[in-house]
Amino acid sequence: MTDNNQFLEDLFKQAAQQQIEDNGFTERVMQNLPKTDTVRRLSRLWSVFCVLVGLGLFFAFGGWQVLQGLFYGGLRMLLGWIEVFALTVPTTEININLWVVLLLVGFVLVVLPYQTYRKLSATL
Numbered sequence: 001m002t003d004n005n006q007f008l009e010d011l012f013k014q015a016a017q018q019q020i021e022d023n024g025f026t027e028r029v030m031q032n033l034p035k036t037d038t039v040r041r042l043s044r045l046w047s048v049f050c051v052l053v054g055l056g057l058f059f060a061f062g063g064w065q066v067l068q069g070l071f072y073g074g075l076r077m078l079l080g081w082i083e084v085f086a087l088t089v090p091t092t093e094i095n096i097n098l099w100v101v102l103l104l105v106g107f108v109l110v111v112l113p114y115q116t117y118r119k120l121s122a123t124l
Helices: 001-015 027-034 036-062 063-091 099-124
Strands: none
Touching: 036 063
């Protein structure tokens, strides 16, 4: 394995030392590239524009009412489950393992936020 690594390192060293004549093409391309400040500013403006258009379309097509409907429907469903659970709990025997509850709480409070932060910071 080390022979292959040494061979590859030697090969890339030789390739890095080669000069390819391009008659100034690379310099011309680098000079004609847009300035990074302008590109960054345009990118931010485009992002703000897209967010504003998205919010406008969200409210124009009744997105708020859809979210309210989903929330209230989910709340009704949750209350229905709680009602069924409260009615059937006296007839069932429930064994709760404390370690499982602690692991689930730890996962929700520690691992999920950490993983979310890691993925978000990697993309930004």
